[in-house]
Amino acid sequence: MSLVHYLVLSGIIFSIGATTVLIRRNAIIALLGVELMLNASNLTLVTFARLHGDLTGQVIAFFVMIVAAAEVVVGLAIIVSIYRTRRSASVDDASLLKS
Amino acid sequence: MNGVDSMAAVPWLTLLIVVPLASALVLWLVPQLHRFARQIGLVVSLLVLAGAVVAAVGAFDMGAAGTVQLNETYAWIPQIGVSYAVGVNGLGLAMVLLAVFLVPLVLLAGWREQDQPAGTAAADRDQASVLRRQAGFVALILVLEALMIGIFAARDVFLFYVIFEAMLLPVYFLIGAYGGPRRKAAAMKFLLYSLAGGLIMLVGVVALYVMGPGGEQGFLIDSLAGSIQTGVWGERLLFLSFFIAFAIKAPLWPVHTWLPDTAEQSPPGNNVLLVGVLDKVGTFGMIALILPLFPEASQWAAPVIIVLALISIIYGAILAIGQRDLMRLIAFTSVSHFGFIVLGIFLREPVALTGAMIYMVAHGVSTAALFLVAGFLTQRTGSQRIGDHAGLQKVVPVMAAMFLVAGLASIALPGLSGFIPEYLVLVGTFRVNLVAGVIAVLGVILSALYLLLPYQRIFAGATREGQETVPDLTGRERWVMAPLVAAMLVLGIYPAPVLDAVRPVAEDSAIEQTTTFAPAGDAATEEADQ
Amino acid sequence: MTLGLLPMGLGSPAGPSADFSNDTWWIWIIKAVGILVFLLLSVLVAIWAERKVLGKMQTRTGPSVHGPIGLLQSLADALKLMLKEDFTLRGAHKVLYLLAPLLAAFTAFMVMAVIPFGPEVSIFGVVTPLQLTDMPVAVLYILAITALGVYGIVLGGWASNSPYPLLGSVRSSAQIISYELSMGLSLVSVFIVSGSLSTSQIVSAQSQMWWAFALLPAFLIYMVSMVGEVNRLPFDLPEAEGELVAGHMVEYSSMKFAWFFLAEYINMFNVSAIATTLFLGGWRAPWPLSQINDGMFNEGWWPLLWFVAKVWLFMFFMFWLRATLLRFRYDQFMNLGWKVLIPGALAWVVAVAILQGLQQFYGIPLTTVIGWIAGVFLVIMLVLLFWPEKKGAEEEDERDALPATPGTARRGDVLAAETEFDPFAGGYPVPPMPGQKLPPSPRQQRRERETQLAALGTGAPTTPEPQKEDDDG
Amino acid sequence: MTNPYVPLLIMAAVAAVMAVGGLAASAFIGPKRYNRVKVANYECGIDPTPTAGSAGRFPVKYYLIAMTFIIFDIEVVFLYPWAVAFSELAVFGLVAMLTFIALITVPYVYEWRRGGLEWD
């Protein structure tokens, strides 16, 4: 299994994540989509780290995990607060700002 | 050190700019002065007029009117080569004098105009707000005066541009706050047109900066002239960016449409300054910036511009005839007149150019008079429509006379201010191109129609019902008109001072062209001939 | 002894110390199956042992019918479970409902893969360590797999689409993530001194000294969080019988239930094995034995015995706890995790890191450092001894400012003392808050009146006397 | 050295077979007597409350725990590699990690003080 396969896999995962964000209306699902994208990036990073024999990629993957965690914390807080208000986590339901 | 030198050492132009500006600021900031705003304004503007006259007589060497005098140069933004550089040659001086001459008249003419606030809200109906409106009006006019002096004296392209844009604001506020019922739309239209023009010019300014010689005074017209690093098409594009801005300002067909709308809604005093002086910035810019900076490109574009100018002349005249609104009518006559001026400028013929320059002054005076009289009239009858008036000659004979004089000056009756410039332009035109000359003459004939017809409708015939008691010009108004009539007569009978002032400038510009670009000039002339 | 704290501290991060180079595929299969069998058998024994131990501690017999001393009881239970009807709950999320027990069992099985049972032995002529595999991140692997195990519980509770399981799974996940932190943190000091995440390496790092002694606080923290991790008493809130019946397992039957049940017990073994490996020297023989005959007991198959013994030590400890302690209240439980264990573990990590750093990078002997610390500590204590006591530390809390609305009173609120006790606050019968006084019940009031009447012999009510001693029944 | 993850795969396979096999076996062996009540929710014998949709909701407090957990989990994520490479990273690593722990402690203290760690 060559490294290209990993890249293809990560590309697919990334696309799935991006698609999820774009088409799913539930904020939490969208957040999950973002997480998927981040994980795809991590996979890419680790693959390249292996390819280059350079740990930098793995280090970045660590940081990406942090970023993901931080985003989840902040995002979850925001979504929970909006959910408590509206009893819905749908992005479309929150549409007061649509002009 | 003799008298002239010590006179020349005084920073006249800066003084002329700063005094009205500072007065306006004080007037705006100190509400206690609002009560005396009109008086202060009048005094200040008279002071400025006196100062300008003193400078012109005492410090300006009429013998060397072709050169820029009263120079002052200070570094402003040396990083991009911008300096505060002012100075006037004969033409600039003439324009400055025109401006400072008209301002006191405008103030005087608008003395009572703000007594009745236009606002509908209850809050406006008190004395304080009336005073505030008056003060605002005076302050804006003073600011405008300062900027007018500044722009005619600017020797730095950047400075010119800055004032060019900055001038929009006072005019905009004058229209927007003191204009007629549809003033908001008019103000917006004016602003957008001017801004569009100005921003197009900005591209040119930016390009000049990039392609110019650079250095700490890279924006001086003198440094820029002849040292713009650009190809033929670069120069032509630069030329266009400036020309479009000036054409909008001038206003030249087909970008003139803002003027009638604005004039219709604008207060008469503002119209006087707007059409009488401000629009001259366009033609002034053509002479002062375009001709020296883009000599080749202006030759290249001259045929087209001449055609546009001719169209303006005819089109303005024809539309003027059809107008029902007095202010719009005057505005359209101005379009026609500006056609003459632009024609004179781009014929690149010394006589025509001289004519165009004098035209600028003469038109300023006569149009100012027309607008003021029209303003007095509409103030009395409450309508700007020509059809709403009839037979006023008997009721207000003085006003009728004034209107007739101003109108005749405007249509170039010999002996009045309009004649000599128009004659010179026509002479120049015929020298260069017969067809153009013929068309231009056609415009002159039409002009007779567009002024005599409204005169006939308004003043001749039977008096319209309800207008029998319209009061004639008051003493104040007569005092306003008197200097204008005098000026028209002087310009018509003894134009020598103005002629002396501008002829060297015109010859310089014309010579500059012929010497620098002789080969191209011939070709262009041939083109124009065809 | 104290100086021997850091035998492996120096040098680069170490990979596994065990040598797997001789392993072949059939060795792996043997080991894998062996682990599985070991676990299953151990669970059977453990269930029996637990019931026996509990029985003894509660002075009763425990299972005694099937087999000798009831040894076959758990086997019978297992067979019974297998023969039960396997149904799927109506309204359940089919896939997840099925997946949850599988996941729980699977992850439970997997942990042991990296636990070293002993040193190198010869299996059918192949010299191989008694450990399926090891890698430089073995402990991380364990934590990862354990974390995955939570999904079994959470999904099980969620997929049932039923209130009790949901509550159980929520509690369970909250509990596990809370205690996983302190568990993870407590391990950090082990890694610092071992310099590795490989289990075999950690075991060999303990050849001189068990980390349980050198890193006692970490060990204690691990012990507590370990019990929390496996949802055992006193931390068995997710399946508290009295409240949630059986938590996430309520809606499961037959083998599905069996897997949950099995996973729970296997997880007990797992955490015990981890504790053994990381803190009790793994398969190494305890001190006096390890010295016998030049470490004879640390070679061959002997260590398997020590390992199993140590694991069962922990198992017994957990049985013991169950017999001894009551279930925590939810808030006590969370407070313990968040406010005691985590900061404790964190502080310990910092302390170890600093001490280790001083010793390793600056060459300051541990004794000196500890001497200094003791000195400073002494001074502080002396100062505190003579420090005037502060009168009532003021609590400043965000919600003090909030006006209390009846029924929403919370612990720590000062309002409790002055508000009237409303037995039906919020529409449900509630106990009094701290500081509130329970009004005498109607029955007691009646009885008071009756006694007074009886004492006075008249029907006229007089000033009531406080009654104290009459209701001691 | 052979890849240490291969035995893990084998273990996984064995474990999976075991787990799935157990379920399959019970599914075959066990009796099949369908009963409407049997597949209903258990709620202490009373009629189950009808639950809307897929499942109930996790209480908000749970998210709070989850968020706090993530913060510390991150800390652990960084602590492990550092602990392993403690000697190598030397003083720099030590100081960096102490700073890091201090920084993590700050929000922890904040959360504690502001009642984020009050459970009820």
Place this chain on the structure above:
Amino acid sequence: MTFNAPEIAWGGLTPVLIIAGAAVLGILVEAFVPRGPRRTVQIVLALGAAAAAVVAVAWRWTEVQAGGAQHLVGDRVVEDLPGLAAQGMIAAVALLGILVIADRTETGEGSFVAQASTRPGSPAEADATRAGLVQSEIFPLTLFSVTGMLVFVQANDLLTLLIGLEVLSLPLYVLAGTARRRRLLSQEASMKYFLMGAFASAFTIFGIALLFGYSGTVTYEGISQAAPATAGLDEMFLAGSALVIIGLLFKLGAAPFHAWTPDVYTGAPAPIIGFMAATTKVAAFVALMRFVYVAVPSMEWDVVPFLWAVATLTMVVGTVVAVVQSNIKRMLAYSWIAHAGFVLIGVTALEQVAIPAVLLYLLTYGVATIGTFGIMTLVRERDAAGNINAEATSIEQWAGLGKRAPWLAVAMTIFMLSFAGIPLTAGFMGKFTVFSAGVAAGHTWLVVLAVIASAATAYFYIRLVVVMFFSEPNSEEAAKIAVESGVSEVPQGDVPTGDLELDNLSAAGSEAAAVARSEAAAAANTVSYDASGPRNASPVAVVASEGLTGVAIVVTAVATVAVGVFPGPLMNLLAQASAFLP
């Protein structure tokens, strides 16, 4: 395998450390300082930190001038003059922004909700409001965001870039959801901002991964050196750069990555938008420029057309949509999009002279933005009972402001003119320099487009000026609105109305109104009508600032004019910042 501790030039990190330290300290203040003085302490801390950061940047500036640019942490962070200039701008603008954020106006309630965690409209929220709680966490959050920005502009490495990006974004997501009024909108803005932001940063991260894969390193120098060396992987390099740039463009709100901008501008509290709009743009643009100039210069032929396209689209979209907006916040949002297009012209110039130009533009924009939104916090809606509600965002509501609050209107006019790029305001100088850079780079057509666009933008800026000065508030309409809002909305807060700046309520009237308010909303309507007459029926009130916003507005207005008239010194200063340290 040995580990080499990176050399850290602590001196160079001073500004970052100051702000970060203050942010951390702010959290501790939240934890330990009693509620009474807490807010004051936070304000002092935040302002002090921002001011100290400005000073520190100035000190570093002189140091770097003398000693040259340097790497700070390995080669991950660089200290060069453009970066320092951006840091100084961010710190200074943040200082002004914090002034606005800290101001509660004379109504005693700021733009921020008492407790962000309470559910809008819930009793808990009412309780929190009544108790006068303050969500003083906004100050540390702001500082954290500033920390991220300071790092962002000095990042010389994709990882540092990522960290900076997140540290600057995450607090902003939260801050966007803290509006006191229109909380639903605010929460929604927060959510949208977050989702879009996270989405964009995911792109950035994937881009980083690809760039790392391409070059085997993440430092800008490394990437630029690897660029010509590695053949055959150009697509990956292209894709990676594009994705990173997209992430940055998102932060800028450049079209087509602008979808969040209008929503966030509309929903978030005005002081936060002011702060965010002003500072984030500086950070993001400088980071973008550094990336484009240092990391991928070899890709000029691919990157520049891409940026052209983005710039064009951005200008067109921003301008066209802004023209039809009737909500001032939305209008400003779209107009910012147009501005982003203008600034992108400077970025595409790929010339060193463009750096000071872009910096100048951003500074002028930022200063005016702070002022604008500072003013917005003072112009509020009012219901019939006289309660001050949310910011008045409809353009019609600003009618007649020139009469009622001439100074505010003048300041607003200055800012609008600056946005429109009228000469003698700072905005003009920004436009001029940026356009010069564009023309110098030969992108004259882009400049022409920009000029046309800015003529159009002038339309809506000036329209606001027209409304303020030349329009009369439509009294009948206003009264109707007031009645409706009074009836439909029960007054939320119990704000004293007697001390409104331009409110002519007599003492008796205000008392009557207050009494009535406490009794019933409906009754309050009639009483306040009777007491205050038709003039007070206007749905808009201008409240006076506590002082801080006033200071910010004055400073920004004066700065806008001063820079417009005498840009020389500033341009001199920025002109030094014309080279990134490669």
